[in-house]
Amino acid sequence: MGNTAIVGFGGAGYHAARALREADPDAEIHVYTDSPDAPYNPMLTTYYVAGRIDRETMMPYGPAEEIAAKLGLCLHRERVLRLRARERTLVTASGEERRYDDIVLATGSHPLVPPIEGLSADCGAVYVMRTPADADRLLARIREGISSALVIGASWVGIKVVEALCAHGVPTTLADMAPRIFPTATLPPVAEEIHRRLEAQGIALRFGSGIASIVPSGGGLVSTFSDGASLRTDVVALCLGLRPTVDIVDPAEFGMGKGLRVDLRMRTGVPHIYAVGDCCEAYEMITRQSMNVNLWANAFEQGEVAGRNIAGVPAQFGGNFIHNITHFLGMDFVGLGDNRSEGRTVSYRHPTEGWQLYAVLTGSGIGCINLLDNHAASGPAKAALIKRLTAPGTEIGPAARLALRESGLPADIIAEIGGY
Amino acid sequence: MRMVFDLDVEKCVACGACAVSCMDQNDIWPDRGDAPYRRVGVVEPLPKAGDGRLTYLSLGCMHCADAPCIKACPVGCLFKDEQNLTLYDNTRCIGCHSCAMACPFGAPTYGPDGKMRKCDGCAERLKNGLIPACVRNCPTGALSCVPEETYGTAAFDRSLRAIVEHAER
Amino acid sequence: MEEKELERRLAHKIPGADTGIEVKHSFCSICSPSCHCGIDAYVKDGKLLKVEGTQGHPMNDGLLCTKGAANRAYIYRPDRLRTPLKRAGARGEGRFEPISWEEAYDLIAENLLRLRAESGADSVAFFGGYQKWFRWQLARFAYDFGSVNYGTESSACMTANKMAWTTLTGMNAKMDMKNAKLYVAWGGGNHHSHHLAAKKAENFHRNGGKVIVVDPRNTPLAARTADLHIAVRPGTDGLLANAVAGIILRNGWQDQAYIDKYVHGFDDYAAYVTSLDLQEVSRITTVPVEKIEEMARLMGTVKPMSIEASPISLIHQTNGYQTVRAMFSLSVITGNYDTVGGNQPNIETFAHLGAGYATREEEFIEANTPAGFENRVGAKRFPLWADMVHEMQSLDLARQIHEGTPYPIRGLFALGFNYRIFPDSEYFRAALEKLDFFVTADLFMTDTVKYADVVLPTCSSLEREELKVYPGGFAKYYLPAIAPLYESRSDARILQELAERLDLDDALLRSGYRKCLEYVFEPTGYDLDALIASPLPLKAPCMRPYKPHAYIDGGCKTPTGKLELFSERVKTVGAAAGLDPLPRWYAPSYQPTEEYPFQLLAGVRIPNAIHSHLHKVPWTRSLRPEPMADMNPADARALGIAAGDTIRLVSAFGAITVKANPTALMNQGQICMYHGYSEADVNTLLDRNNVDPYSGFAGYKNGICAVEKL
The missing domain is CATH 2.40.40.20 (Barwin-like endoglucanases)
Known part of the structure; x- marks a missing residue:
């Protein structure tokens, strides 16, 4: 039993607190948050904007105070200005400095907004999508009435913002400097198919040129691309990716990559300081390197691992693994592994149902799998990829083979993926 | 009482009585587009195995101890009950299929409303002293659902749980 | 809160006073009568909600197979027939108009009586298909009507096995696997056809019993229980059996004292089976010589041995009867017949099941058999069948309808009939178009039903009362778990009402199902009301323990009173048709060719x-x-x-x-x-x-x- 501070009350912070409480009924747990909201899942903001869920659903564990009461947490709704890692103290906005036995950093991440010519911080027509407040803002603007939108960044968030705008009947353009959608996940033929389908739904696509400037014009904005073309829209949404929020730490005290480096027990290099969720980077199985992977399931597991370890129950994070599933505009895209992998490509397209699979097979395993519109195959395919990664030279087991077959894949493709 | 589901692969013949019993219990109608919670199948021998031995399986939710689907769900639909069954309340389900990607067995399915549905371990039957529908009718005694205290893979010729834990993940 | 709890209990079909869900005892009759498992039917407001196996039931003890578990979907199949129908379109078109039961009975009576008057009673054939339970009454109904042409789907199932045993021993036989040391599973799929038998086999194997599985397929039974798996080439099982007999005799493993005392025709048989060349047998059967020898060693030396022959696959070879006779002969030469742990005489108790005690079913069926029985369909073409089976051989029915020889068949009255069970089914379908009058009763709008002039909707086992007997000396009288759906009626009620309408001279049949049962079960000592009241099947008061050799000591019901390896019956009846008194193997007609490999x-x-x-x-x-x-x-x-x-x-x-x-x-x-x-x-x-x-x-x-x- 000791006292623990958890900085940040998102998914990772919540699960750290929950797991710690489950493992140690007597622990003193302090949670710091400067968010007005309860722990929320950022991925749900676009569902809220699209009108598919109500505001509370973005916060799957209920109001913060209720969680605090249920788990016996001391909830501090104040901003932490600084972590003094060696001293294990937190300096808060109220000027106090408090010492803890263990500190968990669960400070999350924030949208990347690079400097863009013409774009000022107070420019009302530019939107990002991360917090419930961001969602409120865009939704309010949509309700005021807009007739066009530009989404910059063909990312997981970007496509969902496009979908939300479409749900409100807003003609939308999706742009990215990269040549294709989900550039870190798609294989070119799958991306092409997605492009075709998006265009068929009336979404304008502009790939391959970056954004040069965004200049207010009348009530809207004129965005100019690096190829010289320009587009006037009522709103612009920037969905260019996330950056870990690590402003309270002194980088010199930690191993830093994109985020705070941690081991499989979620420990930073500084004793008793843990980092979990979007603010950290942990071991990734395919690249065998430390990587900042922003996934809800990671936040859950990492928080839980930290909470258990602090309580003295040894626990290890299973490792990051690049995988994404996104459901948008009537499609279902799954990207597993590293799409930069080199090897032999195998593919299958169902003759009548139209779903497809592309996989890049490396010498020893599966480098990457793309699945379009077959979620049933996603779980067993992911398990197959991990199995062959963790036990090279072995084939997948009978249960995985049956599950893949039940998802509709033909035997020869299963044999390729299964390694036999 | 915490319960454990398992299948004795050496007893299963993939006859499908479990799958049909599950459809009966849960009013699943494949002809109306419902996906079954439990599937059976014959897995052919690998060419290199050379023994020509077929593997017969019944697959559904394994109610994993450390269920990855629970972690994957963005809206918190999935949870463990006091019987250690992986249950769900899909009121808030957004149909994102994250749980499907988390599950190595393809256990999550989706209804016509797009919301996730899956085996609930017949939790309500268990609470009423009845065993799960699939186990109840299994003609070869391959499927079982027993209290954690009495569960041991030694009771099986070939426990699915054991092969999955050692070989599949 | 309480209401929500109730909702949840209802949604999960939890029986109880609060949910109003009752568990009623019934049984499944989707499958053959030898696998009619006890069912716990979850019923609410007259509707079936769910089924599971009845625990403690001597048949299935709680288990249900894939098919039985589907009872609810089967019973509520969307194409269930709802009312009697009269054909409105062309035959096969499937256009009908609903009519009342009275109208249906009028039409049937009018047409059957017309055909009888015009062409004689034999011009109307009576056919009993699934669900088989009504056959004893249907047969009597046909004979009451005056027709010799009563037949069943058992013209293609099981009967040839029974014929083989009867040829050899004078009776049908069963296994006593419980007490056996060697179990020979010949040609059965088991797990996928008869899960209860498979379970017994697995337990037998687990308890140390030796198992031989003869099956061309790599079935779960073969893979998991067989000490010896013989993947014989289909159609050559009889040759294998005879070769095994030859090895047994050459090694002196036969039970010579038993043979001397109980067997007829041993020398002829021995001369034949020992003449078989093992290399040649191996080539034809594709079974290696060593495996045949190992099989003979096990069968010749491990006692007691129970042999099971599939009631389907082996006798669907065109040498099937000889094949199973050859197999059963192995039981005789090793002295395993009529012994504990071997094969034992099986009394036909009731409705295609041997339960170990006798009833008056045969008497009930045969009492009113009309004259000219030798003229029934198929009797000339299949003389041995005609001599041994009290039915027409319905395999010949389509031919007789088409060709009109030796006399025309103009009417067909069927309960549960599917023309697709016949080889070259298109030929039978075409025969249906030629009929003057065709009436059938069924649960569903099947391909066959579409050809009927009048269609009667019957009901499932969960919707009717029925007395069922079970091996081991049991019986249970079930009441309906739910009322017959729509306007359907049970086959028994249909027969009773039609007997009345046709004014058949049979007071017993016209007195209804219960009275007929009282007649048939009179010798058993059962109180039928007690069989209704008991939740589980009850043992028959008349049941007597098995006594080894009692039957063979008393003289077999064969022409010689002995176990006939050389059949005097076949010699007498079949000589003209070229039938062989010995279980001699011959190759089935069709062998793969270049064109059909x-x-x-x-x-x-x-x-x-x-x-x-x-x-x-x-x-x-x-x-x-x-x-x-x-x-x-x-x-x-x-x-x-x-x-x-x-x-x-x-x-x-x-x-x-x-x-x-x-x-x-x-x-x-x-x-x-x-x-x-x-x-x-x-x-x-x-x-x-x-x-x-x-x-x-x-x-x-x-x-x-x-x-x-x-």
Whole structure:
């Protein structure tokens, strides 16, 4: 039993607190948050904007105070200005400095907004999508009435913002400097198919040129691309990716990559300081390197691992693994592994149902799998990829083979993926 | 009482009585587009195995101890009950299929409303002293659902749980 | 809160006073009568909510198979017949108009009586198919009407086995596996056809019993229980059996004292079986010599031994009767017949089941048999059948309808009839078009029903009262778990009401099901009301413990009173037809050719179907949605066929389009294709004249075909 501070009350912070409480009924747990909201899942903001869920659903564990009461947490709704890692103290906005036995950093991440010519911080027509407040803002603007939108960044968030705008009947353009959608996940033929389908739904696509400037014009904005073309829209949404929020730490005290480096027990290099969720980077199985992977399931597991370890129950994070599933505009895209992998490509397209699979097979395993519109195959395919990664030279087991077959894949493709 | 589901692969013949019993219990109608919670199948021998031995399986939710689907769900639909069954309340389900990607067995399915549905371990039957529908009718005694205290893979010729834990993940 | 709790209990079908869900005892009759499992029916407000097996039931003790578990979907199948129907369109078109039961009975009576007056009673054939339970009453009904032509679907199932045992011993026989040390499972799929038998086999194996499985397929039974698996080439089992007998005799493993005392024709038999050349046998059966020798050693030396023959697959070879007779002869020469742990005489108790005690069923059926019985359909063509079976051989029915010889069949009265069970089913379908009057009762609007002039809706076992007997000396009288759906009526009620309408001279039949039962069960000592009141089957008061050799000591019901390895009956009855008194093997007619290189085995069981009954039940159908042909993976590869590919099976008689299912279950050179699919009826690929001359059984497992990738 000791006292623990958890900085940040998102998914990772919540699960750290929950797991710690489950493992140690007597622990003193302090949670710091400067968010007005309860722990929320950022991925749900676009569902809220699209009108598919109500505001509370973005916060799957209920109001913060209720969680605090249920788990016996001391909830501090104040901003932490600084972590003094060696001293294990937190300096808060109220000027106090408090010492803890263990500190968990669960400070999350924030949208990347690079400097863009013409774009000022107070420019009302530019939107990002991360917090419930961001969602409120865009939704309010949509309700005021807009007739066009530009989404910059063909990312997981970007496509969902496009979908939300479409749900409100807003003609939308999706742009990215990269040549294709989900550039870190798609294989070119799958991306092409997605492009075709998006265009068929009336979404304008502009790939391959970056954004040069965004200049207010009348009530809207004129965005100019690096190829010289320009587009006037009522709103612009920037969905260019996330950056870990690590402003309270002194980088010199930690191993830093994109985020705070941690081991499989979620420990930073500084004793008793843990980092979990979007603010950290942990071991990734395919690249065998430390990587900042922003996934809800990671936040859950990492928080839980930290909470258990602090309580003295040894626990290890299973490792990051690049995988994404996104459901948008009537499609279902799954990207597993590293799409930069080199090897032999195998593919299958169902003759009548139209779903497809592309996989890049490396010498020893599966480098990457793309699945379009077959979620049933996603779980067993992911398990197959991990199995062959963790036990090279072995084939997948009978249960995985049956599950893949039940998802509709033909035997020869299963044999390729299964390694036999 | 915490319960454990398992299948004795050496007893299963993939006859499908479990799958049909599950459809009966849960009013699943494949002809109306419902996906079954439990599937059976014959897995052919690998060419290199050379023994020509077929593997017969019944697959559904394994109610994993450390269920990855629970972690994957963005809206918190999935949870463990006091019987250690992986249950769900899909009121808030957004149909994102994250749980499907988390599950190595393809256990999550989706209804016509797009919301996730899956085996609930017949939790309500268990609470009423009845065993799960699939186990109840299994003609070869391959499927079982027993209290954690009495569960041991030694009771099986070939426990699915054991092969999955050692070989599949 | 309380209301929510109740809602949840209702949603999960929890029985109780609060939910109003009652558990009623009933039984499944989707399958054959030997597998009618006890069912706990969850019922609320007269509607069936769910089924599970009855625990403690002597038949299934709580378990249910794939088919039985589907009872609710079966009973509420959307194409259930709701009212009596009168044909409005052309035959086969499927246009009907609903009529009342009174109108239906009027039409039936008017037409049957007209045909009888015009062409004689024999011009009307009476056919009993599934669900079989009414057959004892239907037979009597037919004979009361005056027709000799009562027949059943057992013209293609089980009866040839019974004929073989009866030829040999004078009675049908059963196994006493519980006390055996060696169990020979010959040709049964078991797990996928009779799960209760499979379970017994597994337990037997677990408890240290030796098991021989003879099956061309690599079945779960073979893989898991067999000490010796003999993957014999289909159609050569009889040769294998005779060769095994030869080895046993050459080694002196036979029970000579037993043979001397109880057996007739041993010398002729011994001369034949010892003359077989083992190398030649090995070549024909594709079984290595060492395996045949090992089989003989086990069968000759491990005692007691119980032999089980599939009631289907072996006798669907056109040498099936001789094959099973050869197999059963092994029980006799080793002295395992009529012993503890061997094969034992089996009394036919009631409705196709031997329960170990006698009733007056046979008397009930045969009492009013009309004169001219020797003229029944198929009697001339299949003299041994005619001598041994108190039915027409319905295999010959379509021919007689088509050809009108030796006399025309103009009317068909059927309860549960499917023309697709016959080889070259198209020929039978065409015969239905030629009938003057065709009435059938069924649960569903089947392909056959579409040809009927009048259709009567019957009900399932959960909707009727029925007395069932069970092996081990049991019986239970079930009351309906739910009322008959729509306007359907039970077959028994239909027969009673029609007997009345036709004014048949049979007070007993007209007195109804219960009274008929009282007559039949009078010798058993059962109190029928007690059989109703008891939740589980009760033991028969008349049941006596088994006494080894009691039957053979008393003299067998064979012409010589002995166990006849050389059959005097076959010699007398079959000589003119060239039938052999010895169980001599001959090759089945069809062997693969260059054009049709595969052996085609139609109707080998799959777990989710029984005939056509479940093809349209969504639950079972979902397990194997498409008609699929099982074939060996190497055969598939050679033809460039992958799993799920669309293929055509082609014979000289027809072609069907199905999906390929390459599986290591199969041996090379063989194709298994399940039957009864409207869209891919494998029986259209068979030769209707390819039949076993002894039994009249068709060569369902003796087809040949080519496989084409589409």
